[in-house]
Amino acid sequence: TEQLVPVMEVMALDPLCVEFECPVTAENQFRLGGALRVRPAALGYEARLAEITHVSLKATPASHTFLVRATLGNADYSWRSGLKVHIEPAQAPDAAPPRGK
Numbered sequence: 001t002e003q004l005v006p007v008m009e010v011m012a013l014d015p016l017c018v019e020f021e022c023p024v025t026a027e028n029q030f031r032l033g034g035a036l037r038v039r040p041a042a043l044g045y046e047a048r049l050a051e052i053t054h055v056s057l058k059a060t061p062a063s064h065t066f067l068v069r070a071t072l073g074n075a076d077y078s079w080r081s082g083l084k085v086h087i088e089p090a091q092a093p094d095a096a097p098p099r100g101k
Contacts, residue, residue: 011081016074018050020087021065030055030068035090038072040083048072048079049090 018038022030030036032055039047050072059066 013077013079013081014074015071016079016081017053017069017071018085018087019067019069021060021063022068024059024064024066027055027066029089036070037088037090038070039086040079041086042083045079 030052032052034052035049036052037047038050039045050070052068052070054067054069056067
């Protein structure tokens, strides 16, 4: 091994963490403690709800984004770590559907 090169990586699959860079213009859609809908880009997966557990207070000046982390249950280990996912804010059950849908 080389100095400062990781020998192993530890990961947890339940709960599974999802991290993404959120545009500053969309910050009101992703609040700490809120929910979001997560669905892997690969076909055959159902969407799941995740809870937002971290919202960074530091934005990246070049991209005008900040880090958001959410966790979701994965007790059956059916979702792998590292999957590409689609993310959208979870709509409140009593909220009106978007226009045109």
